[in-house]
Amino acid sequence: MAWNTNLRWRLPLLCLVLEVAMVVLFGLFVRYSPDADSSWSNEKRKGNITSDLENEFYYRYPSFQDVHVMVFLGFGFLMTFLQRYGYCALGFNFLLAALGVQWALLMQGWFQYTKDRLILLGIKNLIDADSCVASVCVAFGAVLGKVSPVQMLLMTFFQVALFSANEFLLLHVLEVKDAGGSITIHIFGAYFGLTVTWILYRHNLDHSRERQSSVYHSNLFAMIGTLFLWIYWPSFNSAMSNYGDAQHRAAINTYCSLAASVLTSVAMSSVLHKKGKLDMVHIQNATLAGGVGVGTAAEMMLMPYGALIVGFICGAVSTLGFVYLTPFLESRLRIQDTCGIHNLHGIPGLIGAIVGAVTAAYASPDGDRGFVYPFGFHNEKDEKVQGRFQAFGLLLTLAIAMVGGTIMGLILKLPFWGQAMDEDCFDDSIYWEMHEEKSSSPEDHT
Amino acid sequence: MAWNTNLRWRLPLLCLVLEVAMVVLFGLFVRYSPDADSSWSNEKRKGNITSDLENEFYYRYPSFQDVHVMVFLGFGFLMTFLQRYGYCALGFNFLLAALGVQWALLMQGWFQYTKDRLILLGIKNLIDADSCVASVCVAFGAVLGKVSPVQMLLMTFFQVALFSANEFLLLHVLEVKDAGGSITIHIFGAYFGLTVTWILYRHNLDHSRERQSSVYHSNLFAMIGTLFLWIYWPSFNSAMSNYGDAQHRAAINTYCSLAASVLTSVAMSSVLHKKGKLDMVHIQNATLAGGVGVGTAAEMMLMPYGALIVGFICGAVSTLGFVYLTPFLESRLRIQDTCGIHNLHGIPGLIGAIVGAVTAAYASPDGDRGFVYPFGFHNEKDEKVQGRFQAFGLLLTLAIAMVGGTIMGLILKLPFWGQAMDEDCFDDSIYWEMHEEKSSSPEDHT
């Protein structure tokens, strides 16, 4: 018996119900932050602020726009590498991110930004919401090709809520430092997504094996995603850092780490091929591992050579993962990881968490040693303790992601969400009007 | 009798004459603004400015670059959806925008920025010029595939001049508020372009019907345009706002509105298809309607939920337009709207104008009610009056656009501008050297 993939009522109804809910909740809870409110001129007078430039907008808007490109275009195009799944990759990523940011503004607002029961919206919230959705995009990579848009909307709704809770626990209860989100974004997203795809295991996926590969132009489209993610990653890791040196340093560390991981990705890709040829999959993904790995420690005094070492290791390990670990996960652990997010976000995220814990543990308050911690911990915590809290935050995140992923997977396993049969996976034509032509293709004219 | 589409003398001569005219007029009229002139250090001393950051460059340059991407890359790639018209879409958009910005610097300069008979160029002028050209890009969408580059240069020349006059009337005579240009950019561009294409009606366009559709990769290219337009629209609507809260708020409102219109576009696209499938045309276009609709009110105290409502309506209405209105316009009113600009810019623009008028009419000067107007009107105008002026500005714009479009259309209908025959429309090979190969296509190797 084939599942019904006609979403004519399920998808529209779900979209409209969710959007109406957003309107109502925004009406009840969301206002402008003082920096974005018409009361800003009073604010300025009260705070003795002489220039409009002190409005947070000018500190963070350029970084915000870079992150925005990464989430909506970078992740979307990165996933167009499949030969016949570009519409779904771009369209579903667009849809889930658009829902995700609205819901994240509310959830993160309730956890972190409430004042007099109102959420006050400013540029910081927009960046935070985009970062939260990046975590959903990561998880989407694991289930790409195998889920319906209805399932993606449900997963987004659930994952954003859980992300916000986990983020609150880490950053505000445990006071873990995680500037670029190695733990809260990448590890959480990766292990959540991997658990979901483990529950949703499909026995006969090799029936659509042919469509799981890429073709020449689909790989070029995917490189648009890769390059924008790579280029703007320094903004991602620095967007929420403190003003001044912390933001500056986070950008520099990320730049260095990413550059190093390109070289080791290429090296490993070549050496692991029997004829020494490079593989586009590694170039598209492992080159980004340095950005993930330097996330937690991005704003710490990691030093440029420290960032290079992190990128060096992440690029190499990530490529190794694509070659050896992904096939192992699929055949032995029945984890079908379409985009290899375990190699790009999982392992480099773990490395990043460890680097962060070690850097924090060895920080010196005076700032003249190699590993130095630039911003004050609360007085009652010394450096060693901070290191332990970092490690504990990592374990907690793993637990929450896996438990949450299991619950999510079981819900999505229900047969009425419009998912495709195993032999129809990775095919745009299930969910998209293809405007098929009888005539020849454009390339034939060329 | 076939028209002559060989542009060997007409196109080069027109380009060179126009560019020489630009050089001469710039030589006579254009200098640097104080912020960009070598006298800036005196300026600083006189104005008691302590930091170079107070140079307008640092307030607006990031937004400018985003708008620049939208105009030159966003609109260009959005129009590559046709299977065999990508060269024309990108090349002509590039050409018209490059002429348009130079001419707009002059025209808008004469209307708005003249001092001692000189136009003083700064970053604000560049943003203004890009916005003006966005209006031409909109109109280009209506005639895409049916006009020659010579016609596009003429249309750009005429439309930029008319745009500048209309913009001056609205913003400076009527003192209409239109931060994101719902009226001045989108409505003006849409109804100007629709009128032109109405005059240029082609009876036998179904002879090239096959080429009017998209193919798989052309839709992916178009998504590059869509996503950059969507991502940078908050910059578009906030680029010219006052410093501080107005700019901040305009970005937030646009962000919210756009997110909402993605969900309702998807919902309507699915429900209007008999098998519930999504249509790339809607995802490429209707998702952007929220940005158009929130244009006029972007910097007002629309509130985040107000922005969501605007986006909700615009996404839905725009998708409905693509399904029902575009075929109706073509068959009954003989308006052949290639890109469906009426659905993306026309109707959402009208919604935006109305939202702006209502928001302005209900503004409260103290700023503590839902709909509040953050910046002072001139004292002699109260809120109700402002609302009426907004509505009057809309009607005036419609009239000017349609009268102007009629004149333009009649001029372009003359048979010697190098336009293609009906059966040759939507085909790059009329105007481009195709470097045809005999050999097989690249995909065949894959």
Next chain:
Amino acid sequence: MAWNTNLRWRLPLLCLVLEVAMVVLFGLFVRYSPDADSSWSNEKRKGNITSDLENEFYYRYPSFQDVHVMVFLGFGFLMTFLQRYGYCALGFNFLLAALGVQWALLMQGWFQYTKDRLILLGIKNLIDADSCVASVCVAFGAVLGKVSPVQMLLMTFFQVALFSANEFLLLHVLEVKDAGGSITIHIFGAYFGLTVTWILYRHNLDHSRERQSSVYHSNLFAMIGTLFLWIYWPSFNSAMSNYGDAQHRAAINTYCSLAASVLTSVAMSSVLHKKGKLDMVHIQNATLAGGVGVGTAAEMMLMPYGALIVGFICGAVSTLGFVYLTPFLESRLRIQDTCGIHNLHGIPGLIGAIVGAVTAAYASPDGDRGFVYPFGFHNEKDEKVQGRFQAFGLLLTLAIAMVGGTIMGLILKLPFWGQAMDEDCFDDSIYWEMHEEKSSSPEDHT
């Protein structure tokens, strides 16, 4: 006898050795600049700086990100125009740029930024490194399709070192002004690359002539590169200028020059085709010549009309070069210039150098004449002398580039770098795993 193109040990070893060297050298020599160091708060107190905005990060980060896009994505996609060489174009550009920026941080650091034997890294260094690598990307355009990744890594290593020496000589010894790098970046890169490809002349390259052409979609991919280069060029030319009016003016001049060169490129492209058709090669390249040509004088008081004139000339001359000069260079001088960099960077660079020398020579210190020089020369040099130093810097750069290119070419001519046979040039499958499928191509389904 065929050369061995299996890079299984050569490429990985080279990558790893270079990256380990980077880690060690960074460990020995590279620290954070005061703006990016945890000592920033002391710095602020000492310098009596009241706002974090005075951190250089906020002045330059938006421009940096634009330059970053140009180097890693712009140049990469610009070179995807070949039908079967997109993987190499994007992948090798990515690889060489990632190595190049690390090495440039060191080399430029040693020449220009050393303090107490340490290089202090800040946002300025990152921009400088990206600009240096742009010069390598230019040279890559000349040898595209004919070199192995091993050769590219060697060339990057050598060229970055030579670039840094030449840059130091010009900017710090001769005190040449070259804001946008017409001389140091474009002329140096172009003549270095042309000399290398001259030494590497391949007799039987017409055996792979077919693959040297473009196809429909490869030209659209290349336009992504063109448009991002064009759009962000104002940031490229202004990124390193002094704060305030100089940065502002450099952006305006570049914007104007680029707009003009689009119109003259189109004009020349059409008039030089026997049927008046446009050629994508010209639109992809010659439209950018205005950015190269205005480089040296970008921050000078060139005046907007002066910038238009520069762009006018560069667009026209560059297109002429593609039509007449490139074939001549190949057939007579045996210079095989794959991307036509002589037309885009060589000649416009020369024009730019001359414009810079003339503008500097006619500068008036008071700033009220047409050609005015906005920033003080050292007292002992008057304007005429500065003009002569500019001209001398140009000649010195040409000499260094050509001598260096000859040495480089001779090294790369050695037969063990994994280069392809003449008949295998311009083919991704030499160096990339192609994931060939037996089934039909995606377009066949469309």
